[in-house]
Amino acid sequence: MNPTENRTSRAASDAQLVARAQQGDEQAFAALFDLHKRRVYSLCLRMTGDTAEAEDLSQEAFLQLFRKIATFRGESAFSTWLHRLVVNVVLMHLRKKGLQQISLDEVDTSQDDPVKREYGDDDKRLLHSIDRLTLSRAIDALPPGYRAVLVLHDVEGYEHNEIAQILNCSVGNSKSQLHKARLKLRDALRSQRWQAPARAPGAADAAGNVGHERR
Amino acid sequence: MAMFNKKWCASQRISVLGRRAVRTVLGRCGLVLLLVPSGLLGAAAGNQLEKTIQCIPTPRISISNPPGGVVVVRGWDKSEVHAVCLPATPKVTIDCDQVPARGDAEKVRFTTQVLDTQAGSQEKTVNYEIDIPSGASLEIYNPSGSVTVERVSGDDGVESVSGSVSVRDGAGHTSVTSLSGAIELIRPTGRVEATSITGDLRFTASESANVHAQTTSGAIFFDGDFVPLGEYVLSSYGGNMDVACPTSDSVELRARTVRGKVNNELRLKHAQPRSPSAPGNGFGVQNQGDATVELKSYSGTIHVHSRP
Amino acid sequence: MEDRGGNGNVTRASEACRQFDSDLEAYLEGEARPGVDAHAVECAFCAALLADLQLVRAAAGGLEPDEPPARLWANVRAALVDEGLIRSPRQRGWWQWALRPVPVTALAGLLLAGFLYYMGSGGSLRHDAHVAQGAVALVDPNLAQSMDKMEQAFRVRAVGLDPRVKVAYEKGLDSLDAEIQECNAFLSQQPDDLLAREYLASAYTEKARVLASALELGDGNVQ
Numbered sequence: 249m250n251p252t253e254n255r256t257s258r259a260a261s262d263a264q265l266v267a268r269a270q271q272g273d274e275q276a277f278a279a280l281f282d283l284h285k286r287r288v289y290s291l292c293l294r295m296t297g298d299t300a301e302a303e304d305l306s307q308e309a310f311l312q313l314f315r316k317i318a319t320f321r322g323e324s325a326f327s328t329w330l331h332r333l334v335v336n337v338v339l340m341h342l343r344k345k346g347l348q349q350i351s352l353d354e355v356d357t358s359q360d361d362p363v364k365r366e367y368g369d370d371d372k373r374l375l376h377s378i379d380r381l382t383l384s385r386a387i388d389a390l391p392p393g394y395r396a397v398l399v400l401h402d403v404e405g406y407e408h409n410e411i412a413q414i415l416n417c418s419v420g421n422s423k424s425q426l427h428k429a430r431l432k433l434r435d436a437l438r439s440q441r442w443q444a445p446a447r448a449p450g451a452a453d454a455a456g457n458v459g460h461e462r463r
Numbered sequence: 464m465a466m467f468n469k470k471w472c473a474s475q476r477i478s479v480l481g482r483r484a485v486r487t488v489l490g491r492c493g494l495v496l497l498l499v500p501s502g503l504l505g506a507a508a509g510n511q512l513e514k515t516i517q518c519i520p521t522p523r524i525s526i527s528n529p530p531g532g533v534v535v536v537r538g539w540d541k542s543e544v545h546a547v548c549l550p551a552t553p554k555v556t557i558d559c560d561q562v563p564a565r566g567d568a569e570k571v572r573f574t575t576q577v578l579d580t581q582a583g584s585q586e587k588t589v590n591y592e593i594d595i596p597s598g599a600s601l602e603i604y605n606p607s608g609s610v611t612v613e614r615v616s617g618d619d620g621v622e623s624v625s626g627s628v629s630v631r632d633g634a635g636h637t638s639v640t641s642l643s644g645a646i647e648l649i650r651p652t653g654r655v656e657a658t659s660i661t662g663d664l665r666f667t668a669s670e671s672a673n674v675h676a677q678t679t680s681g682a683i684f685f686d687g688d689f690v691p692l693g694e695y696v697l698s699s700y701g702g703n704m705d706v707a708c709p710t711s712d713s714v715e716l717r718a719r720t721v722r723g724k725v726n727n728e729l730r731l732k733h734a735q736p737r738s739p740s741a742p743g744n745g746f747g748v749q750n751q752g753d754a755t756v757e758l759k760s761y762s763g764t765i766h767v768h769s770r771p
Numbered sequence: 772m773e774d775r776g777g778n779g780n781v782t783r784a785s786e787a788c789r790q791f792d793s794d795l796e797a798y799l800e801g802e803a804r805p806g807v808d809a810h811a812v813e814c815a816f817c818a819a820l821l822a823d824l825q826l827v828r829a830a831a832g833g834l835e836p837d838e839p840p841a842r843l844w845a846n847v848r849a850a851l852v853d854e855g856l857i858r859s860p861r862q863r864g865w866w867q868w869a870l871r872p873v874p875v876t877a878l879a880g881l882l883l884a885g886f887l888y889y890m891g892s893g894g895s896l897r898h899d900a901h902v903a904q905g906a907v908a909l910v911d912p913n914l915a916q917s918m919d920k921m922e923q924a925f926r927v928r929a930v931g932l933d934p935r936v937k938v939a940y941e942k943g944l945d946s947l948d949a950e951i952q953e954c955n956a957f958l959s960q961q962p963d964d965l966l967a968r969e970y971l972a973s974a975y976t977e978k979a980r981v982l983a984s985a986l987e988l989g990d991g992n993v994q
Contacts, residue, residue, distance in 0.1 A: 272856065274848075274857040277848075277856075277857055278844070281847065285844070286837065286838060286839065287836050289836070289837055289838070289839035289843070290834075290837045294834075302839075303839065303840060303843060306839055306843055307843060307846050310843075310847045311847060311850055311851070312672070312692075315673075315694075315854070319755065332691070332692060336690060336693075340670070340672060340690065378826065378830040383831065383834065384834065387831070402827075402828050402831035402832050403834050408800075413751070414691075416691075423796060423800055427796040430827050434820075434824060437827070529988070530933070531933065531936070584933040584935075606933070606936050606988060607935045607939075624936050624939050624984070625936050625939035642940060642943045642981065643938075643939035643942055644939075660942075660943040660946055660981065661942055661946050677973075680946045700950050700970060700974070701949075701950070722957070759966065759969075761970050
């Protein structure tokens with residue numbers, strides 16, 4: 249099944265399960281949980297960088313979801329509705345912790361510095377591949393605002409107009425913050441000097457890392 | 464050594480007026496623990512009693528003070544419970560139980576015990592001042608006298624009859640009931656349920672995404688953020704309601720009353736209601752309508768206005 | 772052209788590189804920026820930057836979701852059962868709750884269950900003879916009797932309560948009685964008003980619970 253068919257099929261099963269869950273059907277709750285638990289937990293984990301917090305937030309998100317499920321009217325895809333709820337739960341948590349508020353609209357992008365170039369031979373070398381663990385750690389180390397946009401766009405696949413709604417910013421800010429997040433991530437990965445030998449595009453190494461573009 | 468079996472429920476919420484904190488924690492989860500009373504608290508100068516208990520960072524704390532008194536609980540960053548208790552007279556004392564009996568406590572319970580049942584009401588009161596780990600969850604039963612809880616990020620359950628209750632910077636699920644006392648919630652970020660029959664309910668700088676507040680003849684004052692996808696239900700029977708809504712917040716507002724009035728100063732777009740219910744006296748959407756706000760009264764006036 | 776210093780390292784980006792930087796964000800968003808590809812052919816550094824960012828984007832998109840711990844569903848489920856959103860086969864039915872050793876609470880439970888059943892079945896209060904006399908109006912005589920018994924028990928036990936607490940209970944009950952009376956009177960004229968029915972049901976619920984609370988407080992050795 250291709251991704252589009254997958255999504256359509258998932259949406260249809262979500263709709264049926266939601267209808268049953270709205271009647272208090274326990275099996276429907278369990279099935280919805282099972283279908284979405286990994287994405288919810290991963291979203292919480294990537295946005296907080298902490299497994300204990302991610303577990304607590306996932307629990308809170310599912311509880312809020314099931315409490316509100318009676319009000320879901322189907323105007324948007326259930327998965328979109330769910331993920332917006334999850335992001336709100338995480339953002340509230342980060343605010344509560346006193347972390348710098350993720351307020352992308354306050355960032356002045358008009359005075360951006362150009363990308364630093366400390367030219368040397370090393371800077372011509374490509375990253376080639378990135379292992380999952382290193383990438384996850386590097387994402388966790390990003391500032392909250394950058395991390396949120398990068399996770400929502402590149403990891404979770406949200407569009408900028410959706411991210412703008414979720415994070416209460418403009419589409420332009422979402423795009424510029426994403427670009428900066430990727431640059432920062434690139435710098436972090438390069439500074440760790442993980443570089444692997446060059447491989448042909450499409451070939452995976454022993455760890456399963458792939459060096460070609462998937463999109 | 465007195466031994467008794469109790470059930471200690473994993474969920475420490477009191478949402479029903481009418482149960483003591485002790486019985487409330489006798490929940491439905493089926494876990495049976497043996498509580499070994501550690502006896503009376505160590506006596507300090509005069510009537511004041513003081514105790515320090517090492518505990519885990521997220522203990523469950525319960526305070527049962529049926530004769531009433533002033534109760535103040537504050538969260539701090541130590542894995543310790545430090546209690547200072549002041550009985551009015553020697554006719555009343557405090558029991559302190561901890562589980563497990565040795566090592567870092569996971570549960571700590573303070574119970575006021577009346578030694579002389581003939582003593583007058585004022586002779587039996589006990590004031591509590593307790594510092595607990597900020598990650599603790601808390602259960603308080605204090606029928607008369609004020610209760611103040613600050614900076615506790617676990618779940619809070621507070622039950623009072625005539626005393627006022629103030630919860631500040633509560634980050635967990637906060638459930639407060641009082642019969643005639645006023646209830647005040649300052650900067651809550653967790654879920655909130657607040658009920659008073661005749662007392663006022665006041666929310667200041669709320670950041671909670673889920674608020675349910677109900678009073679019969681008291682007034683409700685709400686000043687806070689309406690978080691996207693949040694749910695807010697404020698209900699007053701005869702008392703008035705004053706709700707300040709930031710102009711930047713995205714809300715779907717429904718205000719209904721049987722015999723009262725709705726004064727809405729917000730500029731709302733009128734849209735199809737998302738929640739299935741009968742159309743009310745006032746309905747509209749500000750911005751995208753992400754938060755659901757339901758205001759109800761029987762005969763009170765509902766006043767909704769903007770806040771910059 | 773690159774501006775190289777004596778050590779062979781470029782000390783500042785060229786104008787072309789600056790333009791590349793300026794266009795890069797839009798290019799990665801899928802907008803047409805032919806200058807980006809063209810410059811990448813000429814400039815190894817910018818080409819490396821472009822390739823790296825494309826790789827970062829792809830790698831992030833390829834991250835598989837993590838598996839949450841198994842206890843997550845157990846915790847969620849327990850909370851849902853606790854809140855009554857789902858019904859567990861192990862959960863006690865309301866009749867078991869009503870048979871708890873506290874008879875007062877059992878009365879409150881039966882009263883509430885009976886009243887809610889009555890309201891849910893669309894019962895009419897139009898013919899209630901008590902409305903005119905301002906008394907608490909319950910059509911079902913069994914429910915009225917249960918509520919009266921609880922009130923009588925409260926009056927007896929209230930003598931021993933702390934005066935502040937006793938006054939609070941009395942004022943609270945008066946307030947709820949007034950609410951019940953008003954709603955009954957209104958519904959006798961407009962029986963289909965859903966909000967009024969909601970308030971009436973809520974008033975009975977709260978009254979039952981307040982009485983149960985008062986009776987528990989007056990029980991035992993607490994005063």
